[in-house]
Amino acid sequence: MKFIYKPLIITLVLISQSLNAKPSFEVYLANLKLEAVGQGYTNEFIEEVFTNVSYREKTVVADKNQPETKLTLDRYLATRVPDWKVKKAVDLMEKHQVILNRVEQQFGVQKRFIVALWGNESNFGKITGTHSVINSLVTLAYEGRREALFKKQLFAALTILKQGHVKKEDFLGSWAGAMGQSQFMPTSFLDYAIDFDNDGRKDIWNNTADVFASIANFLKSEGWSEDITWGRQVSVPDNFDFNVAGLQSSKKRLLAHWQKLGVRRYDGQDLPQVGLKASLINPDGKNGRLYLVYDNFHTLMKWNRSSYFGISVSYLSDRIKKGS
Numbered sequence: 001m002k003f004i005y006k007p008l009i010i011t012l013v014l015i016s017q018s019l020n021a022k023p024s025f026e027v028y029l030a031n032l033k034l035e036a037v038g039q040g041y042t043n044e045f046i047e048e049v050f051t052n053v054s055y056r057e058k059t060v061v062a063d064k065n066q067p068e069t070k071l072t073l074d075r076y077l078a079t080r081v082p083d084w085k086v087k088k089a090v091d092l093m094e095k096h097q098v099i100l101n102r103v104e105q106q107f108g109v110q111k112r113f114i115v116a117l118w119g120n121e122s123n124f125g126k127i128t129g130t131h132s133v134i135n136s137l138v139t140l141a142y143e144g145r146r147e148a149l150f151k152k153q154l155f156a157a158l159t160i161l162k163q164g165h166v167k168k169e170d171f172l173g174s175w176a177g178a179m180g181q182s183q184f185m186p187t188s189f190l191d192y193a194i195d196f197d198n199d200g201r202k203d204i205w206n207n208t209a210d211v212f213a214s215i216a217n218f219l220k221s222e223g224w225s226e227d228i229t230w231g232r233q234v235s236v237p238d239n240f241d242f243n244v245a246g247l248q249s250s251k252k253r254l255l256a257h258w259q260k261l262g263v264r265r266y267d268g269q270d271l272p273q274v275g276l277k278a279s280l281i282n283p284d285g286k287n288g289r290l291y292l293v294y295d296n297f298h299t300l301m302k303w304n305r306s307s308y309f310g311i312s313v314s315y316l317s318d319r320i321k322k323g324s
């Protein structure tokens with residue numbers, strides 16, 4: 001039986017390809033398994049990992065119905081950073097201060113940003129997702145709109161399991177495959193996750209030391225500087241020319257330049273007199289909130305390309321600093 005298994009599957013794949021039709025999920029899955037074995041994983045490992053994998057219609061529906069950014073930034077911030085979340089962030093920073101101080105010192109990332117990302121991604125570890133990572137990634141790869149991306153994530157996920165950081169039954173995440181308290185995609189896990197408590201496993205699901213260090217390591221690796229903050233809300237004069245706004249590196253200017261153009265802190269005071277470059281952004285157009293953001297904000301954009309996300313993390317970090 002085993003002898004005819006692979007040729008049979010290959011024949012099925014070839015038939016479906018020759019008909020130029022999308023293969024069935026079963027054929028697609030069999031093909032993925034062959035590819036994984038071809039990459040050096042054993043049959044036993046692959047058969048065990050793919051046990052009970054099935055096509056999840058709900059995952060595809062969730063992927064297709066992702067909300068577009070229709071909320072205004074004001075509304076988004078009110079939803080993402082309510083007062084209870086600020087209070088919880090302040091309390092948890094106090095509770096975990098010993099480990100956070102160590103992580104801050106070792107990685108050079110201010111702890112308020114680590115806690116703000118933790119709060120934004122998983123409500124401080126409370127909501128980490130209950131979907132099988134393997135099942136979600138196989139389903140999304142099969143669905144096909146971003147097959148290459150999800151296949152890459154799937155093979156990274158196999159590596160994570162192979163390395164033994166998490167048990168198969170605990171290998172859970174969002175419907176899109178974002179995992180654990182930091183909601184890392186599998187490739188981010190392989191690039192940035194840290195075993196901070198030295199127990200041999202990078203456990204971003206259950207170990208807060210590993211979670212904090214992994215978040216900090218992502219930021220540090222992507223260019224974070226502890227010497228600066230993220231930026232600030234600003235105001236501009238009437239008839240300001242917004243063609244200078246944008247996150248493109250060609251639009252970064254020294255603070256002195258922005259000061260000359262009439263940009264001020266939101267309370268009307270002059271901008272800081274330091275030799276830093278900043279980008280002016282206006283996510284909701286010229287009538288919405290305006291910000292001058294430093295390179296650390298560009299690093300947050302590497303975590304998530306949404307400027308709304310970056311601003312909500314930054315805003316929460318400022319509220320944490322303020323203490324309320």
Ligand SMILES: [Ca+2]
Nearest residue numbers: 195197199201
């Ligand atoms: Ca660990």
